[in-house]
Amino acid sequence: MYPRLLDWGVVELPVIGQVELFLPSYGVLYALGALLAWWWFTRRARTLGIADEDTFNLCFYTLLAGIFGAKLLLVLLDLPFYLRNPAELLGSLRSAGVLIGGVVAGAAVFAWYARRHGLPVLRLGDAIAAPLALAQSVGRLGCYAAGCCYGVETHAANPIAIVFTNPVANAQTGVPLNRPLVPTQPIQMVNDLLLALVLTWLWRRRPEPPGAVLWWYVLLYAVTRGVIEFWRGDANRGLFLDGALSTSQIFSLFGIVLALAMLVRGRAARGQATGA
Numbered sequence: 001m002y003p004r005l006l007d008w009g010v011v012e013l014p015v016i017g018q019v020e021l022f023l024p025s026y027g028v029l030y031a032l033g034a035l036l037a038w039w040w041f042t043r044r045a046r047t048l049g050i051a052d053e054d055t056f057n058l059c060f061y062t063l064l065a066g067i068f069g070a071k072l073l074l075v076l077l078d079l080p081f082y083l084r085n086p087a088e089l090l091g092s093l094r095s096a097g098v099l100i101g102g103v104v105a106g107a108a109v110f111a112w113y114a115r116r117h118g119l120p121v122l123r124l125g126d127a128i129a130a131p132l133a134l135a136q137s138v139g140r141l142g143c144y145a146a147g148c149c150y151g152v153e154t155h156a157a158n159p160i161a162i163v164f165t166n167p168v169a170n171a172q173t174g175v176p177l178n179r180p181l182v183p184t185q186p187i188q189m190v191n192d193l194l195l196a197l198v199l200t201w202l203w204r205r206r207p208e209p210p211g212a213v214l215w216w217y218v219l220l221y222a223v224t225r226g227v228i229e230f231w232r233g234d235a236n237r238g239l240f241l242d243g244a245l246s247t248s249q250i251f252s253l254f255g256i257v258l259a260l261a262m263l264v265r266g267r268a269a270r271g272q273a274t275g276a
Helices: 025-047 052-077 079-084 088-094 099-116 121-146 167-173 184-205 212-231 247-275
Strands: 004-013 017-024
Touching (some): 004 025, 017 025, 025 052, 025 121, 052 079, 052 099, 212 247
8 A cells, every 4th residue: 555654765875875765654553553552551550550660671672572573483484585595684674574473572571571570470461461452453554554464365346355556565565466355454453453442341350360361362362363364365474284374373373272271270260269
């Protein structure tokens, strides 16, 4: 659609020389989603008695890990290509990466930092679930603008089909032009926004034990993301079993099993505490 929010064309820069200078729409929307989530999570953390400095550091390192994890998984999924063309690693800096890699890396650093500094990991996990879903929803608008994460081809008569026509989007993401596609980006955006609303409702109910909202986020996101993946048309996210499953679907299966196990465990522990 509009992969470049601002485009200054080719400019001459000192030392570097001629470069194509532009402001990517995806980057702007990604940053907007991250800032909204950061602000919302900070407000929630205060209700848990967490100092703003601790919240800032937690968010900062989690965000860095998320960016690194998304790009690392992107490279790993196409490692032979990058080994043959190491210069393309610089080009990956402009790429969004693979979201699920960012989620996993960010979650690991979030838990590590919180535990190391004596912060309530699961309570904070509950607090960040809805803000994270909101950030993902805004980020999907960036995917829609850039043309990445596009859907499979569908019938022209499909009332929700979308058609990309921007050659810059095709050059950057490989999205097919002038063909009706399943609108996977808007679908995922709406899904993540609804998920944020459901998680907000759960957060306000303060379910026990701590971590319940977090595991509901993992479960619901994994299920819905895994289903939407069946309508994705881009293959660079990694496909396995002759294209039957994507990398994100494999992670989703692990997420579903883990979330269900933790929810059942939490329910059992709550029942024992009530019985006692």
